[in-house]
Amino acid sequence: MPRLMKLQEAVTVWVCTALAIGSQYLLPRWSEALLHTVAPTPATRRLAVLASIGTTVPVVLLAIVIVRSSDEYHRRLLITGAGLACGGMVVLYPAFYAAQEAGLLAETRFLPYIPAACALWLLGTAGTWVATRARA
DSSP: OOOOOOOOHHHHHHHHHHHHHHEEEHHHHHHHHHTSSSSHHHHHHEEEEEEHHHHHHHHHHHHHHHTTOOOHHHHHHHHHHHHHHHHHHEEEHHHHHHHHTTSOOOOOOOOOOOHHHHHHHHHHHHHHHHHHHHHH
């Protein structure tokens, strides 16, 4: 039986979600603005790199909080889904770039990393859930 999430855990998940959404929206724009100043100095370039790195840190933190707050069954599903997502990323991006090289996709197309990874994690977790239900 799944356990209920405590209020403190729920607030932590919501705060991490808000930070992840905010960082995905604001930090790339901040990094872009820092790099496109009139004459970017080495310090502004370093800040732009830190802002780019900062876009992914809250998403990883959110994933850690979600996995840690789960019970053992759901933790196993989430970790297996993460492993499948990692394998999916290894297949997805070379296939995407090969399709661009073959002319099947426009060269200007871009596949965003974080949404693709999250979608693959959800698909991997759902596939694991279906497989465990079919085995039972």
